[in-house]
Amino acid sequence: MTKPHRSKDLRSKSTVKKKKERRVKVKKRPSEFEKLEDLTSEFERYENKVSSLKSDLRRLNDLHDSLESRIVDFKEYFENKIRVVSNSVGELEAKIDEIIVSNNRLARDFDKFFEGHIPTRKINMPPPITSQVTIYKAEEPLDLKIGILPDIIEEIMKRAKSKIDRDDIPDEEVVGLLTGRVHGKTVIIEEAIPGRAAHADYAEVALDPSDLAEIIDKMMREDKNRNIVGWYHSHLDLGVFLSDVDIRTQLTLQQFSYVIALVVDPIRNKHGFFYVDTRIKMSDGRPKIIEFIKEKNQNK
Numbered sequence: 192m193t194k195p196h197r198s199k200d201l202r203s204k205s206t207v208k209k210k211k212e213r214r215v216k217v218k219k220r221p222s223e224f225e226k227l228e229d230l231t232s233e234f235e236r237y238e239n240k241v242s243s244l245k246s247d248l249r250r251l252n253d254l255h256d257s258l259e260s261r262i263v264d265f266k267e268y269f270e271n272k273i274r275v276v277s278n279s280v281g282e283l284e285a286k287i288d289e290i291i292v293s294n295n296r297l298a299r300d301f302d303k304f305f306e307g308h309i310p311t312r313k314i315n316m317p318p319p320i321t322s323q324v325t326i327y328k329a330e331e332p333l334d335l336k337i338g339i340l341p342d343i344i345e346e347i348m349k350r351a352k353s354k355i356d357r358d359d360i361p362d363e364e365v366v367g368l369l370t371g372r373v374h375g376k377t378v379i380i381e382e383a384i385p386g387r388a389a390h391a392d393y394a395e396v397a398l399d400p401s402d403l404a405e406i407i408d409k410m411m412r413e414d415k416n417r418n419i420v421g422w423y424h425s426h427l428d429l430g431v432f433l434s435d436v437d438i439r440t441q442l443t444l445q446q447f448s449y450v451i452a453l454v455v456d457p458i459r460n461k462h463g464f465f466y467v468d469t470r471i472k473m474s475d476g477r478p479k480i481i482e483f484i485k486e487k488n489q490n491k
Contacts (some may be wrong), residue, residue, distance in 0.1 A: 297400055297443060324379065327464050327483035332471075337451060337464055337483050339380040343369075344455070344462055347383050351425040351457035362427055364388065366398055368406055369421035369453060378420045378449050388424075398422060398440060419444070421464075423453035431456055431463035433480055441467050442478075451483070 324338035347365070354363040366388045371381040387402040410417060422444060424437070431454040433441060444450040445467065455462040464483035471479035 326486045329481050329483050333481045336377040343383050348455050364425045366424040370417040371420045421451040426456045428458040431461050433465050
């Protein structure tokens with residue numbers, strides 16, 4: 192039996208494989224028309240990109256213009272605000288100067304009233320009978336007492352209550368002077384004289400200087416041998432304390448002698464005596480407000 196020719200078959204397969212590889216390697220070249228189409232498509236793509244970039248550039252320019260316009264508007268707005276604030280500061284400074292001048296004039300007027308009519312002096316008299324007065328002692332470090340005759344606080348409270356809860360009439364604060372005498376370091380309050388208010392606000396009231404002058408003249412005509420030892424006013428449901436206006440009034444009055452302030456609240460039915468100690472400064476630079484405490488073991 193004869194053997195097959197393996198070498199011949201192998202050569203035949205190798206030849207077929209090489210022919211196939213040559214056919215694969217041979218590529219079809221594009222025609223000129225196809226090249227033109229490719230270039231046209233590529234050009235259109237670039238043109239679209241350029242158009243998109245131009246559109247983006249226009250939007251950026253519009254945004255830039257809008258931002259510049261807003262910056263100009265903000266600048267004008269804040270410049271106007273700065274001008275308004277500057278004008279307001281100038282007006283406020285002018286009003287403060289006017290208040291300082293008015294306060295200085297008022298202080299000079301008080302000097303004339305007290306020096307020309309009622310000299311400050313201590314009256315030598317027997318000590319008051321403690322059963323007839325209610326004693327209030329100042330907080331430390333002020334060494335001062337107040338003795339007030341019966342019914343004076345009740346009379347002031349009654350007058351203050353008469354100025355509230357009235358039909359179709361707004362509530363009003365009351366103000367007036369306290370007269371009496373000084374014995375040692377005890378202020379004896381013997382009478383409360385109603386006065387007129389020069390300024391009244393929700394928590395502030397000030398004495399009318401002309402009314403003060405009238406009261407002094409009246410005291411001189413009646414020759415009661417008394418001094419102005421304090422003043423009083425009311426707060427409406429705010430409690431008893433000294434407001435900024437109250438402190439200024441108190442400082443103006445107490446520079447002449449021992450003058451105390453009485454504050455009543457007719458709605459809360461409370462009262463309190465105060466003195467401004469300019470020797471002691473608080474953390475905010477304001478003088479210390481001294482309050483008087485009712486001494487124990489006294490009849491109400």
